[in-house]
Amino acid sequence: MFKKILIANRGEIACRVAATARRMAVRTVAVYSDADAHANHVRACDESVHLGGSAPKESYLRWEKILEAAKAKGAEAVHPGYGFLSENEEFAQACADAGLVFIGPPPSAIKAMGLKAESKQLMEKADVPLVPGYHGSDQNPELLQREADRIGYPVLIKASAGGGGKGMRIVEKKGDFAAALASCQREAINSFGDDAVLIEKYVQRPRHIEIQVFGDMHGNYVYLFERDCSVQRRHQKVLEEAPAPGMTEAMRRQMGEAAVAAARAVNYVGAGTVEFIVEQRDDGSMNFFFMEMNTRLQVEHPVTEAITGLDLVEWQLRVASGEPLPLKQEQLQIHGHAIEARICAENPDNNFLPATGTLHVYRKPQATAFQRSRVRIDDGVREGGVISPFYDSMIAKLIVHGATREEALARLDQALAQIHIVGVATNVQFLRGILRTDSFAQAKLDTALIERERAVLFDQEPLGLPLAAAASIAKTLLAERATASADPFSRRDGWQSHGIAARPFEFEFRGETKSAQLRYLHGGALALSVGDVSGPLEIGSFPTGEIELMFDGHRHTLNVYEDQSTAHVFAADGATRITAIDRLAHAGDTHAEGGRLTAPMPGKVVSFAVKAGDKVSRGQALAVMEAMKMEHTIAAPADGTVEELLFAPGDQVTEGAELLRLAA
Ligand code: ADP
Ligand code: ADP
Ligand code: MG
Numbered sequence: 001m002f003k004k005i006l007i008a009n010r011g012e013i014a015c016r017v018a019a020t021a022r023r024m025a026v027r028t029v030a031v032y033s034d035a036d037a038h039a040n041h042v043r044a045c046d047e048s049v050h051l052g053g054s055a056p057k058e059s060y061l062r063w064e065k066i067l068e069a070a071k072a073k074g075a076e077a078v079h080p081g082y083g084f085l086s087e088n089e090e091f092a093q094a095c096a097d098a099g100l101v102f103i104g105p106p107p108s109a110i111k112a113m114g115l116k117a118e119s120k121q122l123m124e125k126a127d128v129p130l131v132p133g134y135h136g137s138d139q140n141p142e143l144l145q146r147e148a149d150r151i152g153y154p155v156l157i158k159a160s161a162g163g164g165g166k167g168m169r170i171v172e173k174k175g176d177f178a179a180a181l182a183s184c185q186r187e188a189i190n191s192f193g194d195d196a197v198l199i200e201k202y203v204q205r206p207r208h209i210e211i212q213v214f215g216d217m218h219g220n221y222v223y224l225f226e227r228d229c230s231v232q233r234r235h236q237k238v239l240e241e242a243p244a245p246g247m248t249e250a251m252r253r254q255m256g257e258a259a260v261a262a263a264r265a266v267n268y269v270g271a272g273t274v275e276f277i278v279e280q281r282d283d284g285s286m287n288f289f290f291m292e293m294n295t296r297l298q299v300e301h302p303v304t305e306a307i308t309g310l311d312l313v314e315w316q317l318r319v320a321s322g323e324p325l326p327l328k329q330e331q332l333q334i335h336g337h338a339i340e341a342r343i344c345a346e347n348p349d350n351n352f353l354p355a356t357g358t359l360h361v362y363r364k365p366q367a368t369a370f371q372r373s374r375v376r377i378d379d380g381v382r383e384g385g386v387i388s389p390f391y392d393s394m395i396a397k398l399i400v401h402g403a404t405r406e407e408a409l410a411r412l413d414q415a416l417a418q419i420h421i422v423g424v425a426t427n428v429q430f431l432r433g434i435l436r437t438d439s440f441a442q443a444k445l446d447t448a449l450i451e452r453e454r455a456v457l458f459d460q461e462p463l464g465l466p467l468a469a470a471a472s473i474a475k476t477l478l479a480e481r482a483t484a485s486a487d488p489f490s491r492r493d494g495w496q497s498h499g500i501a502a503r504p505f506e507f508e509f510r511g512e513t514k515s516a517q518l519r520y521l522h523g524g525a526l527a528l529s530v531g532d533v534s535g536p537l538e539i540g541s542f543p544t545g546e547i548e549l550m551f552d553g554h555r556h557t558l559n560v561y562e563d564q565s566t567a568h569v570f571a572a573d574g575a576t577r578i579t580a581i582d583r584l585a586h587a588g589d590t591h592a593e594g595g596r597l598t599a600p601m602p603g604k605v606v607s608f609a610v611k612a613g614d615k616v617s618r619g620q621a622l623a624v625m626e627a628m629k630m631e632h633t634i635a636a637p638a639d640g641t642v643e644e645l646l647f648a649p650g651d652q653v654t655e656g657a658e659l660l661r662l663a664a
Helices: 011-023 042-044 063-073 089-097 107-114 117-127 141-151 174-192 250-266 303-309 310-321 405-419 427-436 465-483
Strands: 002-005 028-032 047-052 075-078 154-160 169-171 197-199 207-215 219-231 235-243 270-280 286-294 336-346 361-363 375-379 394-402 420-422 501-509 510-521 526-529 535-539 548-550 554-563 566-571 574-579 597-600 603-608 621-627 630-635 642-645 658-663
Touching: 002 011, 002 063, 011 028, 011 042, 011 310, 011 375, 011 597, 028 042, 028 063, 047 063, 063 075, 063 089, 075 310, 089 107, 107 286, 117 197, 117 250, 117 286, 141 154, 141 174, 141 197, 154 174, 169 174, 169 361, 169 574, 174 197, 174 603, 207 250, 207 286, 207 310, 219 250, 219 303, 235 303, 235 427, 250 270, 250 286, 270 310, 303 310, 303 375, 303 394, 336 405, 361 603, 394 405, 405 427, 420 554, 420 566, 427 574, 465 501, 465 510, 465 526, 465 548, 465 554, 465 566, 465 574, 510 574, 621 658
Parallel strands: 002 028, 002 075, 028 047
Antiparallel strands: 154 169, 154 197, 207 219, 207 270, 219 235, 235 336, 270 286, 336 394, 361 420, 375 394, 501 510, 501 574, 510 526, 526 535, 535 548, 548 554, 554 566, 566 574, 597 658, 603 621, 621 630, 642 658
16 A cells, blocks of 8 residues: 555545545645645645645646655655546656556546547447447538438537536537537637537437446456436536436446446546436336546545445555455445535526635534445535635535435435535525425436426525514624623613614515514513514524524524624525615615626636627627636626627636626
8 A cells, every 4th residue: 555645636525535545544745726725635634735826727737746746745646536637648647657656547548538539439349338429530510410410309519528518519400500510619629629529319308327437457347336417507417316216226237337348448447437328218218328438536426435335535545556456246235325415606596607705604514424424525625715716616515325315315405404604605505406396306317307497496585584584683683682781771772661662674685675673572572573474573592503583483493694784594494695784874885887797707708709899688698708617608787789898718817807898
């Protein structure tokens, strides 16, 4: 076993790898960027080396610097995590050339699986089932059109070098093909520097089911069963679970053996994932087709750890140091059911726009580490930390395990309710919404689940005005009680010596101004009128800081955090926020930006859809920006005429930078 390894990554995955290394008494070296100087992953390792600036290309992608660091610190091996350099065959080769072990597959296997089109040609030879499609090297647009016609619509155009859902275009009919092809190629060249595409039949009611495989240097292979990752937004995973609902023993074995055949075909070593797209036929049968192989540890590997009771990073380290696979296929078993939720800094109601900011509050459920624990949290952040625009938007992964899917689902909902984040927008409430949809609850999974359940997933308000207002008022009253002076006449809470007094409150709630009235009754009792609810209000507090509130006939235990005048309210059923309006404060700060269209975050301008002089209408796409590994469309806030474009495609822009000028 290695004595010391360098972890060439950051965030939760670097912390994850460090935890196993520590358990195995392997010393660790962290690398970090300027933005990560105080990050958890640096603390999680025994030693650390600064790489450079915050942008990945100035730090986590600088592989000469990483290799130097490994040499300088005496590390014997490099764990690449996922993302960054993990699927870079040149880096894997450079490690070998520098006498370091790359904890991953051989460079030749990364290369073979790196391009979707080439890997499909290989898989065809290995008899792994493929989606009907075209994956040839001839990229003549007329030929591509003919191939699409032959395959039959709808088809999916993919960037051969692609990843992260980028460049993918669904084409419904012949007439749309040429335009979709051009737009896929544009995005592919921008994102991957390669505009080669492949075309696949668009599978109906598709499920994404992937198989975890492992190989060692002695020619042994096993599959560690499947994960269902069908719940996706923008072709990116949101919830992942294992085992896949509805999977039969026969199909599991077939898929497992196909995945092992895929790995064997490229002499794979270490952890890898073979992704399949599964077609669900009307008669209930399922067909699976190879999609791609990810030659690294996957974000969602913890669900496999939960159902197998194994530590996959431990397996990676053992295999990389030359040991045989710890277990044989017959020794592997599935226990119970596990689900992972990706907690991301993003705004689901605004097309999942990534969010940045400081984690003023970051509370999470009690978790126990690693395999088969009931609630596990993998994260790389802490309260007070910053979600910066430089890296992807995942804050944490929450993984639960239960005896059955039903139990795991209930536990996930419970655990999500205990995640309190203030300071950065997150998808936590959205995730809870998904769990409650009929589709998810009844395991009717396919990649269109979120789209299909739109009506109950977006723009939801889980708590409602009365409870939100009562919570905010309770927080205010409790704070006043705590600081109240003994002199009742100096109290500002409306108490009056002659009895009943009313105290008005005004709030901003979901973009509207709302009022509430609190009355102080004889004997210290309270009554509250807000919205269509009027009645007694009882409040109390627990030593833990939770607020107990009785209103409208229901008892609630709440956590309320104040961020200036906004109360962030977390209840069992969900969370919301409400802002108190102080009528004495200055009114009139407007946030109108006039005709300015600004970058919502630092990033790169990908393209402009308009030019100076164009007339545009409200909501029309004007420009595409890329930040935090996602593309964002900037839309016109109102009708107008484009006066001037202020940047060119490819330019880096800072947050708030004006992108273009629009005249009314
Ligand atoms: P997995 O397939 O392991 O579930 P993803 O496909 O979402 O996970 O991505 C794995 C990692 O690859 C991400 O965490 C990120 O670091 C990187 N990644 C994802 N999307 C992109 C992208 N569009 N460009 C570059 N890297 C990406
Ligand atoms: P990436 O490298 O971006 O992860 P994949 O080829 O793995 O690209 O596909 C990403 C997602 O796109 C899949 O998980 C699935 O939801 C969808 N998808 C891919 N191929 C097909 C297909 N042929 N038919 C229907 N959906 C597909
Ligand atoms: Mg994929």
